[in-house]
Amino acid sequence: MTVLPIRITGEPVLHERALDVQEITSEIKELISDMFDTMDKAPGVGLAAPQVGVGLRIFVFDYEVEDTRFRDVAINPVLEIEPYDEADPDEDLEVEGCLSIPGERFPLKRSERVVLKATDESGEHYEIAAEGWLARIFQHEFDHLNGTLYADRLIEPYHSEALEVIEENGWGLSGNSWMPGIDYLEP
Ligand code: ZN
Numbered sequence: 690m691t692v693l694p695i696r697i698t699g700e701p702v703l704h705e706r707a708l709d710v711q712e713i714t715s716e717i718k719e720l721i722s723d724m725f726d727t728m729d730k731a732p733g734v735g736l737a738a739p740q741v742g743v744g745l746r747i748f749v750f751d752y753e754v755e756d757t758r759f760r761d762v763a764i765n766p767v768l769e770i771e772p773y774d775e776a777d778p779d780e781d782l783e784v785e786g787c788l789s790i791p792g793e794r795f796p797l798k799r800s801e802r803v804v805l806k807a808t809d810e811s812g813e814h815y816e817i818a819a820e821g822w823l824a825r826i827f828q829h830e831f832d833h834l835n836g837t838l839y840a841d842r843l844i845e846p847y848h849s850e851a852l853e854v855i856e857e858n859g860w861g862l863s864g865n866s867w868m869p870g871i872d873y874l875e876p
Pocket of ligand 1: 786787788789829833
């Protein structure tokens, strides 16, 4: 079991478009295994490769809804997003967080419905039609692969509040990370 340090906003790899995985090698499989360990330890419901410093189009997720557990890796994913209106997120029900902006949460609208198309570790193609929180997780993780953090999508006043928090914590620069199980024990 290998838990990797999670990069904090400001680290360049979090703000760049990640590259396609060309081949699912033993190194890629090891990375995926480490990403699951890191997500579980954080704990989180999703984790993208750039968050552990690797600029590749891979994310893992683990979420249970109505007795169905969705736990898998998405390699080179495509996401079809049903159009939505970003105005007036609900401050109680539509609040999002990110392991790369640890301990913080802000309201953000997301599409209610998406379709994820991706490749798993054995090279099999799969599709998941997701609603609600699972759809949110997929949008959040997919964004990571394009160098977008949820803070980038916030509307005012939440965007300014997030920028303030990032500055107050000394984040927004390269070189910051935290270690699940050691730092931020109660995010
Ligand atoms: Zn995130």
